[in-house]
Amino acid sequence: MSDIRLSRRRQWLAEPQTRKGALITTLVILLALFGPWIAPHGTTDMVGQVYGSPQANAWLGYDFLGHDVLSRLLSGGVSVLWMSVAAASIALVVGGTLGLLAGLSRRRLDQWITWLADVSLAFPDLILVLLIVSMLGRAPWLIVLTVAIAFIPGVIRLARGCAVSVAGQEFVEAAQMMGYSRRRILFREILPNILTPLLVHLGNMLTWGIGMLSGLSFLGYGVAPPAADWGLMINENQAGLLVQPWAVLAPAVLVGVFAYGTNILAEGIGRSSSRIGDKQA
Amino acid sequence: MHDASCRTPRTPAWLSWFIGRLGYGLLTAWVISLVVFIATQALPSDPARVILGPDAPLQSVLTLQQQLGLDRPIIEQYLRWLGRALSGDLGISLDSNAPVAAILFARFGNTLALVAGVIALVVPTALAFGVALALRRDRRLDRWSLSLLIFLKATPGFLLAIGLVLLFSMPHMDLLPAVSILDPERSLFRQLQFLVLPVVALSLSALPYLTRLVRAAMIEALESDYVIAARLRGIPERRIVWRHTLPNALVPAIQGVALTLRILLGGTLLAEVIFSYPGIGTLLNAAIQMRDLPMIQASVLVITLSVVLINLLADLLTVLLTPKLRTAWRVTLIQRNRRGIQPWWRRSPKAP
Numbered sequence: 343m344s345d346i347r348l349s350r351r352r353q354w355l356a357e358p359q360t361r362k363g364a365l366i367t368t369l370v371i372l373l374a375l376f377g378p379w380i381a382p383h384g385t386t387d388m389v390g391q392v393y394g395s396p397q398a399n400a401w402l403g404y405d406f407l408g409h410d411v412l413s414r415l416l417s418g419g420v421s422v423l424w425m426s427v428a429a430a431s432i433a434l435v436v437g438g439t440l441g442l443l444a445g446l447s448r449r450r451l452d453q454w455i456t457w458l459a460d461v462s463l464a465f466p467d468l469i470l471v472l473l474i475v476s477m478l479g480r481a482p483w484l485i486v487l488t489v490a491i492a493f494i495p496g497v498i499r500l501a502r503g504c505a506v507s508v509a510g511q512e513f514v515e516a517a518q519m520m521g522y523s524r525r526r527i528l529f530r531e532i533l534p535n536i537l538t539p540l541l542v543h544l545g546n547m548l549t550w551g552i553g554m555l556s557g558l559s560f561l562g563y564g565v566a567p568p569a570a571d572w573g574l575m576i577n578e579n580q581a582g583l584l585v586q587p588w589a590v591l592a593p594a595v596l597v598g599v600f601a602y603g604t605n606i607l608a609e610g611i612g613r614s615s616s617r618i619g620d621k622q623a
Numbered sequence: 624m625h626d627a628s629c630r631t632p633r634t635p636a637w638l639s640w641f642i643g644r645l646g647y648g649l650l651t652a653w654v655i656s657l658v659v660f661i662a663t664q665a666l667p668s669d670p671a672r673v674i675l676g677p678d679a680p681l682q683s684v685l686t687l688q689q690q691l692g693l694d695r696p697i698i699e700q701y702l703r704w705l706g707r708a709l710s711g712d713l714g715i716s717l718d719s720n721a722p723v724a725a726i727l728f729a730r731f732g733n734t735l736a737l738v739a740g741v742i743a744l745v746v747p748t749a750l751a752f753g754v755a756l757a758l759r760r761d762r763r764l765d766r767w768s769l770s771l772l773i774f775l776k777a778t779p780g781f782l783l784a785i786g787l788v789l790l791f792s793m794p795h796m797d798l799l800p801a802v803s804i805l806d807p808e809r810s811l812f813r814q815l816q817f818l819v820l821p822v823v824a825l826s827l828s829a830l831p832y833l834t835r836l837v838r839a840a841m842i843e844a845l846e847s848d849y850v851i852a853a854r855l856r857g858i859p860e861r862r863i864v865w866r867h868t869l870p871n872a873l874v875p876a877i878q879g880v881a882l883t884l885r886i887l888l889g890g891t892l893l894a895e896v897i898f899s900y901p902g903i904g905t906l907l908n909a910a911i912q913m914r915d916l917p918m919i920q921a922s923v924l925v926i927t928l929s930v931v932l933i934n935l936l937a938d939l940l941t942v943l944l945t946p947k948l949r950t951a952w953r954v955t956l957i958q959r960n961r962r963g964i965q966p967w968w969r970r971s972p973k974a975p
Contacts, residue, residue, distance in 0.1 A: 461658075464930045464934070466888050469923055472908075473663070598779065602773075
């Protein structure tokens with residue numbers, strides 16, 4: 343099992359796109375994780391003049407209240423990072439389980455799950471999240487949960503489709519005829535074969551999650567104001583766009599780079615596992 | 624039609640499928656109304672409390688509860704709400720005291736204009752671009768365009784919009800208005816310049832998905848047997864591309880356009896807020912900030928129901944444009960195992 347995993351990873355890394363994506367993603371994650379330690383000032387220390395331009399001791403200038411932009415930038419990544427990772431993982435686990443269940447169960451349950459997924463697909467992601475967050479408040483775990491709920495139908499569809507197509511293949515039939523238990527067939531025959539598309543989807547969900555969470559903060563429904571957060575920084579400093587563009591540009595660029603990194607990582611994995619990776623648009 | 628007179632007349636098979644699909648759509652719409660109602664009125668959070676804020680005195684909360692009918696049983700509340708919504712009465716906005724329906728549909732029209740603009744720009748571009756890339760597969764142009772498309776796809780849509788605002792609010796870039804504050808007195812068609820930037824921003828984020836879809840569908844169609852047969856018969860390449868493969872590549876594009884529309888209806892919210900465009904997104908955003916409950920319910924309902932309608936139309940178009948599905952006796956989307964072996968999870972349990 344472990345040598346299969348190892349060779350698979352080597353196969354992924356053979357694709358230059360995967361290496362590039364992994365490098366970018368790792369850099370942004372390191373920046374977000376260790377940024378708070380190397381930040382020169384606290385996130386709420388008012389150290390300069392309002393919308394002060396970049397200087398030698400404040401490379402990115404000051405924001406709308408006179409905070410150091412660089413310090414807030416370094417500390418503002420953690421929230422987006424953990425929330426998007428948590429939301430995407432929850433969606434992957436729950437959606438994957440439900441999708442497998444639908445794909446491998448009897449007609450009735452299959453129809454029910456597929457129908458539920460279809461209904462929830464009618465809610466545009468952002469609208470669903472906004473509806474719930476505006477009604478129940480904006481506790482971080484609640485936001486994570488609603489973003490995960492918005493992602494689940496997509497995972498269900500993907501996992502169900504993959505499970506149905508894998509389950510119809512000869513090696514599954516062979517395993518059935520050899521009298522293996524359902525458990526063994528599920529975990530040793532089917533799951534390894536649908537893992538790659540699910541992982542690619544995880545990368546895509548991370549990209550969307552980063553966009554959606556920073557969009558939520560930008561609208562003012564995400565992380566509450568005194569804390570530092572990239573999306574929130576874009577929102578707060580929008581008024582001074584022409585005076586001090588760095589306070590908006592820097593977090594925007596970081597959000598964009600993070601989303602780009604996770605996305606090409608997913609693209610690379612998808613392309614290397616199926617050489618016709620373009621179908622996974 | 625000549626064809627119809629030759630055959631014995633019968634109801635087309637897709638019609639019965641469509642009636643079933645319509646029922647399915649209606650059922651979905653009903654569930655959506657239930658979800659919207661539960662999320663706004665039945666969840667443990669008290670709407671009256673949400674509207675008035677945490678510091679309001681108990682007396683006024685109770686009065687508002689009575690005004691909104693929140694003290695009645697939950698089933699009765701739902702039925703009343705549903706009945707009113709069905710007869711077109713979406714309630715009175717708590718914020719502006721005007722009927723919700725009037726405000727909502729004016730704003731929805733603006734959003735539809737925006738979305739129509741995006742579709743009119745994106746679909747032809749994606750088709751031309753996708754076909755061109757498929758024909759130059761794996762050459763330099765293809766690879767460069769694909770990287771560009773991946774970049775556009777990965778960048779969150781609202782960052783693209785902010786970038787455009789930033790670009791066009793620079794000192795020497797006053798060609799186009801950077802924000803779209805429409806004059807409500809004049810008709811939308813007289814102030815189209817305000818539409819340009821939002822349309823471009825949304826198109827940039829919608830383009831990659833459709834282009835790649837068309838490209839992949841074209842590549843698949845170009846490798847199929849009938850194209851080889853057509854080439855062997857000496858049909859010019861141009862005709863093969865436009866007459867033989869493109870119609871086949873278009874069918875997946877319909878579902879792609881439907882999906883794009885669904886994403887657009889959500890994505891317009893951020894773009895509208897950034898450009899201050901008076902559409903349904905800014906309306907919903909303002910309603911949420913003002914805690915205007917009837918307005919929130921109505922806007923979410925309108926947005927989701929239009930998604931249901933879009934999906935219905937896309938399915939109908941797909942069936943009508945695919946000859947195999949259109950003429951089949953029974954339209955079935957369930958795929959059987961190729962050799963007819965029932966897998967174990969489909970077999971009925973045998974009596975011991």
